[in-house]
Amino acid sequence: MDRKPFxxxxxxxxxxxxxxxxxxxxLSHYGATTIRVxxxxxxxxxxxxxxxxxxxxxxxxxxxxxxxFFSITHTAPEMDISLNFKHSEAIEIFKKLVAWADVVAExxxxxxxxxxxxxxxxxKKVNPQIIMFRTCGYGHTGPMADQPGFGSILTAVTMMDTIxxxxxxxxxxxxxxxxxxxxxxxxxxxxxxxxxxxxxxxxGQYIDHAQIEAGLNYMTPLILDYQVNHRExxxxxxxxxYAAPHGIYRCKGDARWVAIAVMNDNEWRSLVKxxxxxxxxxxxxxxxxxxxxKNSDExxxxxxxxxxxYPPEDIQEKLQxxxxxxxxxxxxxxxxxxxxxxxxxxxxxxxxxxxxKLRYYHPAPIKLxxxxxxxxxxxxxxxHTDYICTKILGMSQGEVDRLRQKGVFE
Amino acid sequence: MLSCYRILDLTTEKAFxxxxxxxxxxxxxxKIEKPGGDPARLKGPFYKDIVDPEKNLTWFxxxxxxxxxxxxxESAQGKEIFKKLVKTADVVxxSYTPGYLDSLGxxxxxxxxxxxxxxxxxxxxxxxxxxxxxxxxxxxxxxALGGLIYTAGYDDRPPLTVSYEHTxxxxxxxxxxxxxxxxxxxxxxxxxQHVDAITQQALDIVCSAEIEGPYALFxxxxxxxxxxxxxxxxxxxxxxxxxxxxxxxxxxxALNLLLNPTAAxxxxxxxxxxxxxxxxxxxxxxxxxxxKSWEDMSREQAEKLMDTLGKFFMNHTKDELLKLxxxxxxxxxxxxxxxxxxxxxxxxxxxxxxxxxxxxxxxxLKYPGGAVMTTQGYxxxxxxxxxxxxxxxxxxxxxxxxxDELKALKKQKVI
Numbered sequence: 107m108d109r110k111p112f113x114x115x116x117x118x119x120x121x122x123x124x125x126x127x128x129x130x131x132x133l134s135h136y137g138a139t140t141i142r143v144x145x146x147x148x149x150x151x152x153x154x155x156x157x158x159x160x161x162x163x164x165x166x167x168x169x170x171x172x173x174x175f176f177s178i179t180h181t182a183p184e185m186d187i188s189l190n191f192k193h194s195e196a197i198e199i200f201k202k203l204v205a206w207a208d209v210v211a212e213x214x215x216x217x218x219x220x221x222x223x224x225x226x227x228x229x230k231k232v233n234p235q236i237i238m239f240r241t242c243g244y245g246h247t248g249p250m251a252d253q254p255g256f257g258s259i260l261t262a263v264t265m266m267d268t269i270x271x272x273x274x275x276x277x278x279x280x281x282x283x284x285x286x287x288x289x290x291x292x293x294x295x296x297x298x299x300x301x302x303x304x305x306x307x308x309x310g311q312y313i314d315h316a317q318i319e320a321g322l323n324y325m326t327p328l329i330l331d332y333q334v335n336h337r338e339x340x341x342x343x344x345x346x347x348y349a350a351p352h353g354i355y356r357c358k359g360d361a362r363w364v365a366i367a368v369m370n371d372n373e374w375r376s377l378v379k380x381x382x383x384x385x386x387x388x389x390x391x392x393x394x395x396x397x398x399x400k401n402s403d404e405x406x407x408x409x410x411x412x413x414x415x416y417p418p419e420d421i422q423e424k425l426q427x428x429x430x431x432x433x434x435x436x437x438x439x440x441x442x443x444x445x446x447x448x449x450x451x452x453x454x455x456x457x458x459x460x461x462x463k464l465r466y467y468h469p470a471p472i473k474l475x476x477x478x479x480x481x482x483x484x485x486x487x488x489x490h491t492d493y494i495c496t497k498i499l500g501m502s503q504g505e506v507d508r509l510r511q512k513g514v515f516e
Numbered sequence: 517m518l519s520c521y522r523i524l525d526l527t528t529e530k531a532f533x534x535x536x537x538x539x540x541x542x543x544x545x546x547k548i549e550k551p552g553g554d555p556a557r558l559k560g561p562f563y564k565d566i567v568d569p570e571k572n573l574t575w576f577x578x579x580x581x582x583x584x585x586x587x588x589x590e591s592a593q594g595k596e597i598f599k600k601l602v603k604t605a606d607v608v609x610x611s612y613t614p615g616y617l618d619s620l621g622x623x624x625x626x627x628x629x630x631x632x633x634x635x636x637x638x639x640x641x642x643x644x645x646x647x648x649x650x651x652x653x654x655x656x657x658x659x660a661l662g663g664l665i666y667t668a669g670y671d672d673r674p675p676l677t678v679s680y681e682h683t684x685x686x687x688x689x690x691x692x693x694x695x696x697x698x699x700x701x702x703x704x705x706x707x708x709q710h711v712d713a714i715t716q717q718a719l720d721i722v723c724s725a726e727i728e729g730p731y732a733l734f735x736x737x738x739x740x741x742x743x744x745x746x747x748x749x750x751x752x753x754x755x756x757x758x759x760x761x762x763x764x765x766x767x768x769x770a771l772n773l774l775l776n777p778t779a780a781x782x783x784x785x786x787x788x789x790x791x792x793x794x795x796x797x798x799x800x801x802x803x804x805x806x807x808k809s810w811e812d813m814s815r816e817q818a819e820k821l822m823d824t825l826g827k828f829f830m831n832h833t834k835d836e837l838l839k840l841x842x843x844x845x846x847x848x849x850x851x852x853x854x855x856x857x858x859x860x861x862x863x864x865x866x867x868x869x870x871x872x873x874x875x876x877x878x879x880x881l882k883y884p885g886g887a888v889m890t891t892q893g894y895x896x897x898x899x900x901x902x903x904x905x906x907x908x909x910x911x912x913x914x915x916x917x918x919x920d921e922l923k924a925l926k927k928q929k930v931i
Contacts, residue, residue: 276761328854
């Protein structure tokens with residue numbers, strides 16, 4: 107009864123950067139045994155991403171264990187073995203892990219694993235039932251198969267950098283590495299579906315996940331609109347075509363803002379009441395949504411004349427109590443202190459040997475009623491090398507020491 | 517792969533994408549609409565701009581593959597029929613205000629009494645519990661409270677939301693993942709459970725590295741800098757924002773400027789191309805790319821680097837730069853719009869676009885293909901979204917409702 111959803115599922119994770127890691131996290135948070143394979147001779151670039159946690163020891167190099175970016179993406183339980191594939195012994199150990207595993211997940215551009223003989227055909231020889239999941243920017247076939255695919259570029263390529271902006275200025279990115287967080291849900295579904303399929307049929311499979319393709323699946327209405335109406339998306343600032351007031355309004359305080367969206371005429375009547383039924387709000391042109399949208403510039407300044415008198419938290423509370431959608435435009439501190447997020451215990455404080463105590467490790471954004479999610483601090487490079495070799499693969503400590511001397515575990 | 521599962525989809529427009537994603541993997545998803553059709557069918561854009569519930573493009577996009585029935589689950593008879601359907605199903609998806617299904621006697625506890633194996637997945641802006649559970653959750657409000665708006669936009673104007681409303685799709689897709697986790701758990705326990713998928717939290721994960729990191733480590737609150745939102749630390753310890761998007765001859769491109777030894781080869785070869793254009797690269801001539809990082813650069817040097825790259829990109833078109841990037845593995849890509857993606861060479865080479873027949877419109881439309889390709893069958897769009905009540909006869913007949921009963925139910929506006 108206490109068995110977790112993926113208890114007994116064994117995953118080998120060779121994923122760099124965001125997507126593959128976020129993907130595996132869904133399974134690792136819920137009971138999978140995940141072994142991350144990496145080498146300090148060619149580290150995951152994300153381990154080298156600023157910002158870095160400060161150190162108390164003057165002169166100590168930043169190293170591979172202090173990146174905020176790495177640590178905040180590796181919040182699900184993992185173990186870590188370092189293997190330098192330049193040594194044939196490292197490849198042999200990797201193959202033993204493949205024989206042990208259910209899933210091999212990797213995130214290199216096409217070609218990297220193939221050159222080592224570790225493509226799907228190679229893995230199947232070791233483990234015929236293996237599920238091989240590969241993710242990269244552009245997919246593993248086609249002229250761009252071997253291109254590195256970082257989220258900031260994929261966000262642009264998948265149209266997502268054309269969806270936020272003002273009508274009179276170039277669009278801005280809605281986030282930084284948006285596809286890094288949008289494409290993993292499809293990828294995790296694929297692995298889970300493959301595991302379920304294998305449970306029922308005994309068949310493994312090969313999964314080719316292209317971040318560009320997963321990303322574009324979020325954009326389908328815009329692509330259809332262009333085909334049939336020959337129209338690209340119009341940038342609207344914070345306005346809506348069918349609702350007003352709809353926007354971001356200045357509030358009392360320094361750089362404080364609130365989002366308000368009045369989605370129908372009932373909500374409009376509520377809003378008028380909450381703001382004290384001023385004379386201007388009785389104007390007939392505001393009664394129906396069409397009129398409010400038409401006169402939204404004027405309406406927005408009227409609403410802002412009211413919002414500037416209150417902190418955004420107060421407006422959020424007042425309007426939501428009146429049944430109107432409103433929320434403060436949360437900055438880093440606000441998210442950290444958000445009562446709803448904290449109700450869900452979304453930020454966990456964990457200790458880290460190099461980074462100290464930090465309160466920003468989080469679970470997947472889902473709560474299941476019958477199983478708890480596991481959250482763990484990020485693994486260090488090679489942290490579990492000895493354990494994995496001796497306890498999982500049954501090698502002797504002498505053998506491990508000998509191979510370490512040769513540089514196999516660098 | 518998932519054809520053994522039946523999913524009842526009660527979602528509103530916020531979360532259509534959840535069932536759509538599960539149907540891509542083969543699950544049988546039955547979209548349940550109010551008699552007369554879902555109100556979201558009346559919100560554009562429409563096929564050829566004709567306002568018609570059967571011509572809604574968002575409906576087409578995120579309800580493709582599904583079967584469609586009409587049912588009024590608020591009516592007594594409708595409830596009974598829904599309960600019969602629950603007996604045949606594995607999953608129910610919904611995105612109503614928390615507590616609504618409970619008020620109808622159709623909450624998780626009620627459904628699990630009818631079918632202990634049922635998984636109920638609820639997708640909302642803020643979750644089923646907590647102080648915001650009754651909050652209204654329009655796109656812009658959830659996005660604001662999820663932390664994605666504060667850092668978006670230009671510093672001389674208010675922060676920005678998105679003009680394409682899609683924020684709830686992050687919660688919806690996490691709902692799909694949560695549904696699968698619950699189904700896998702059921703294999704061990706024999707029991708279903710309630711999955712609470714929360715868009716606010718999904719947004720928080722999106723901004724975690726950029727926004728939470730600096731706050732947790734240094735108490736810094738990141739602000740908005742237009743297109744310059746890749747944060748690095750310079751030699752003097754100060755923060756430098758470099759652009760994610762750059763202007764080129766005919767539009768914009770994205771550049772991922774990795775300035776550490778792992779990217780030395782790429783950076784060196786890009787410098788060679790810049791020099792070929794006759795642009796003076798100044799101090800970068802002797803820069804030790806294989807040893808140095810942002811942390812070794814002064815502000816003046818960083819600005820010179822920006823200036824050099826900016827000049828180079830303005831000399832070239834998106835297509836030229838894409839070609840250069842593909843040949844040299846530069847981490848650069850065009851800022852595409854819909855026209856651009858439909859002719860993007862890589863997607864054509866992978867046969868990504870799928871023609872979906874719309875017999876009622878006398879045409880076919882190109883849809884994005886699947887998010888993954890697998891060796892165990894096609895994943896992705898298969899057929900157009902259902903018309904209003906298209907599968908009523910098929911599904912209700914299976915439940916043992918006779919043609920006469922169906923007629924009566926239609927008259928009473930239950931179906």
